[in-house]
Amino acid sequence: MSEFQQSTEEIQKVDHYLDSGFKIKYVYENLSGMFVEFARQEEVTLLQILTADARKYFSAKLQEQTLLQ
Amino acid sequence: MADLRINLAGIKSPNPFWLASAPPTNSGYQVQRAFEAGWGGAVWKTLGEPILNVSSRFAAVSYNGQRVAGFNNIELITDRPLEVNLQEIYETKKKFPNHAIIASLMVEPKQEKWHEIVKRVEDVGVDGLELNFGCPHGMAERGMGSASGQVPELVEKQTYWVKEAARTPVIVKLTPNITDITVTAEAATRGGADAVSMINTINSLAGVDLDSWNTIPHVAGKGAHGGYCGPAVKPIALNMVAECARNPLVNVPISGIGGISNWQDAAEFILMGATGVQVCTAAMHHGFSIVEDMIDGLNNYLDEKGLASVMDLVGRSVQRYSNWGDLDLNYKIVAEINNDVCINCNKCHIACEDTSHQCIDLYTEDGRPMLKVREEDCVGCNLCSIVCPVDGAISMVERPSTIPSMTWNERQSLLSSLSK
Numbered sequence: 001m002s003e004f005q006q007s008t009e010e011i012q013k014v015d016h017y018l019d020s021g022f023k024i025k026y027v028y029e030n031l032s033g034m035f036v037e038f039a040r041q042e043e044v045t046l047l048q049i050l051t052a053d054a055r056k057y058f059s060a061k062l063q064e065q066t067l068l069q
Numbered sequence: 070m071a072d073l074r075i076n077l078a079g080i081k082s083p084n085p086f087w088l089a090s091a092p093p094t095n096s097g098y099q100v101q102r103a104f105e106a107g108w109g110g111a112v113w114k115t116l117g118e119p120i121l122n123v124s125s126r127f128a129a130v131s132y133n134g135q136r137v138a139g140f141n142n143i144e145l146i147t148d149r150p151l152e153v154n155l156q157e158i159y160e161t162k163k164k165f166p167n168h169a170i171i172a173s174l175m176v177e178p179k180q181e182k183w184h185e186i187v188k189r190v191e192d193v194g195v196d197g198l199e200l201n202f203g204c205p206h207g208m209a210e211r212g213m214g215s216a217s218g219q220v221p222e223l224v225e226k227q228t229y230w231v232k233e234a235a236r237t238p239v240i241v242k243l244t245p246n247i248t249d250i251t252v253t254a255e256a257a258t259r260g261g262a263d264a265v266s267m268i269n270t271i272n273s274l275a276g277v278d279l280d281s282w283n284t285i286p287h288v289a290g291k292g293a294h295g296g297y298c299g300p301a302v303k304p305i306a307l308n309m310v311a312e313c314a315r316n317p318l319v320n321v322p323i324s325g326i327g328g329i330s331n332w333q334d335a336a337e338f339i340l341m342g343a344t345g346v347q348v349c350t351a352a353m354h355h356g357f358s359i360v361e362d363m364i365d366g367l368n369n370y371l372d373e374k375g376l377a378s379v380m381d382l383v384g385r386s387v388q389r390y391s392n393w394g395d396l397d398l399n400y401k402i403v404a405e406i407n408n409d410v411c412i413n414c415n416k417c418h419i420a421c422e423d424t425s426h427q428c429i430d431l432y433t434e435d436g437r438p439m440l441k442v443r444e445e446d447c448v449g450c451n452l453c454s455i456v457c458p459v460d461g462a463i464s465m466v467e468r469p470s471t472i473p474s475m476t477w478n479e480r481q482s483l484l485s486s487l488s489k
Contacts, residue, residue, distance in 0.1 A: 004443075025487070059475055
């Protein structure tokens with residue numbers, strides 16, 4: 001899979017969670033990339049983001065969420 | 070015609086082109102010839118206790134047919150008695166009262182030594198002083214030049230001693246042989262420097278002779294490190310000038326030095342904060358007459374830009390020089406190949422495939438070989454356009470980002486707000 005395809009899939013996952021009412025609750029980064037906790041009421045799910053473009057995209061989404069709060 | 074006159078910390082000269090302290094400014098004969106050719110100023114070859122030189126002294130690095138891409142020297146400061154130099158400075162200043170003569174000085178790091186030479190040099194009418202804290206070879210082994218220029222406390226203290234005695238502006242010339250040149254630039258400023266100049270030469274060994282195994286240059290079979298300059302060092306010098314120009318603690322004018330070979334190089338240094346420039350290697354390679362093209366070229370450029378004075382150009386690009394963390398992560402450019410111009414050498418494809426992001430595809434159209442960039446995989450690194458031998462075959466073009474601009478620093482601040 002090309003990196004573009006991989007980042008597109010990761011971006012779609014981020015959009016899926018946000019469009020489904022999840023909020024970004026917690027983020028951390030390590031040698032394996034970025035890990036994001038999405039929360040919707042009591043439901044919590046973890047997403048690992050590997051690609052650089054998706055991590056940039058996620059940062060923009062986090063900024064959007066922060067501005068809306 | 071733009072006004073090319075500059076005023077660097079009170080030192081006035083008819084144009085921003087000075088000869089740097091080096092072999093071209095060794096004598097009154099040379100400096101007077103330079104002024105006749107059009108140079109606006111000259112920093113006299115460093116004065117101090119007369120030294121002894123060796124033979125040979127110079128070496129150059131050529132690259133792919135480009136002669137003197139870099140230049141290496143192991144020559145020391147003046148080998149002539151102070152009185153001889155002072156007499157020639159006096160005579161030159163008398164003949165060329167409107168040209169800038171700056172005396173480069175180097176003595177042991179002792180207060181009385183600095184006071185003595187400052188007084189004697191100023192008595193013959195120099196327009197300013199340049200303290201040589203940069204020369205990396207020979208003199209450094211004796212505790213002078215870059216040996217003292219690498220120690221911020223010594224830079225500050227010696228500058229202070231000179232300022233105690235000086236009546237003319239004091240420029241402190243800095244060595245690039247240090248991790249962060251702004252540290253010594255700040256030290257010079259604290260010591261009272263009226264200006265700083267940079268860069269002096271970079272520690273170097275030009276090469277090794279593969280037949281004799283001697284160093285290049287060598288002196289009877291032995292070599293010692295020299296100072297490197299010329300076009301190859303320009304990017305290093307330009308960065309150091311820019312870093313000082315954007316440092317609020319280095320709030321003095323800058324004289325830019327390092328690989329300046331034409332008016333374009335000079336304009337780049339001026340845009341990055343230099344009030345004037347000093348040239349050596351290009352003059353040694355091509356002679357003093359190169360200044361004619363420098364003057365004409367800069368004049369035309371200023372006219373094109375609608376600037377009345379070269380002083381209006383000083384520092385205009387400094388604000389554009391930033392920290393990496395303040396760059397926009399979401400700015401996007403991609404390569405675009407013009408197959409009508411492309412000669413199908415495939416250098417771009419090879420470079421991208423082997424050493425970058427594998428985003429240039431080869432294909433054929435009506436039996437004709439073609440190249441195409443897959444924009445979604447292109448990171449805008451520029452490599453293909455750098456290696457392309459044909460002007461206009463590859464352009465780097467902006468693509469609007471689908472997400473708003475964000476710097477690394479902004480991103481980290483945002484992420485930290487969510488960390489546990």
